[in-house]
Amino acid sequence: MLLLRERGWRVTGVDWSLEALAACRRAAPAPLALMELRGLAIADGALSGYISLGVVEHDPGGPDAILAEAHRVLAPGGVLIVSVPYVNGVRRLATGWIRHRNREIARRGGAFYQSAFSRAELVAALARCGFSVRAAHPYDPARILRQALRPLVRRGRRRTGEAREDASATAAGELTRQRPLVAIAKRLLYTEPALRLFGHMLLVVARKT
Numbered sequence: 001m002l003l004l005r006e007r008g009w010r011v012t013g014v015d016w017s018l019e020a021l022a023a024c025r026r027a028a029p030a031p032l033a034l035m036e037l038r039g040l041a042i043a044d045g046a047l048s049g050y051i052s053l054g055v056v057e058h059d060p061g062g063p064d065a066i067l068a069e070a071h072r073v074l075a076p077g078g079v080l081i082v083s084v085p086y087v088n089g090v091r092r093l094a095t096g097w098i099r100h101r102n103r104e105i106a107r108r109g110g111a112f113y114q115s116a117f118s119r120a121e122l123v124a125a126l127a128r129c130g131f132s133v134r135a136a137h138p139y140d141p142a143r144i145l146r147q148a149l150r151p152l153v154r155r156g157r158r159r160t161g162e163a164r165e166d167a168s169a170t171a172a173g174e175l176t177r178q179r180p181l182v183a184i185a186k187r188l189l190y191t192e193p194a195l196r197l198f199g200h201m202l203l204v205v206a207r208k209t
Contacts, residue, residue, distance in 0.1 A: 001051075002028055009049075014040065038065040042073040050074055052082045054201070057114040063122075067129040074208045080131055082204050085116035086138050089197035122204055131206035138199025141189040145198065 004011045012031040015021050021032045035041055037055065050070045056063035063084070070080055091098065117125075123133050188194060 001030055038069055040069055040073055044072055045075045047073050047078060048075055049079045054083055057084045060112040063125050064129055067125060071130045071208055076208060078208045080206045083201050084122055086199050086202035087116050087118040088199050090144055126206050130209055132209045133204055133206045135205045138195040138202050140200040141195055141198035143200040
């Protein structure tokens, strides 16, 4: 939102959580409003664009109510940018384990948190709500790998008794040596096969039809 304001767009941030809005206000001054996303206090067709990043997946009733309301407030031809957790190759392979984990969490009193979507599922939801999809791309392929490797890194640090003091010069040298490898890894992770396998989120650009 702040980047759009810097580029001359008139923007307002809305959320159903007062706590989230307060955190945003502490981070940077910006126009913010507390609204129910399934019933925005905005006139029909008043907006040229609507950005929803990591939001619609948190409605236990599914994404349609929020997407339909986005369609209402957008002008004809208005642009919607939406991102959701992506059912990538790794999540497909782990479906059985994920379902078992979710049942265990629910058994212990856990509440619904979020859904994940395949590309086809999100495109279908947008079509039901009157949108035409122009582009759909997975992104953030490194998150799953970071989550998988984090316990191994911690274990390795405990075994070696890694010291932090007086390590700034060593760390800088290590980063310099690793930079070409990091660049290669990024290029590989952002190939289409790697994004389908590891992409954490799915970003879609659509227009109101």
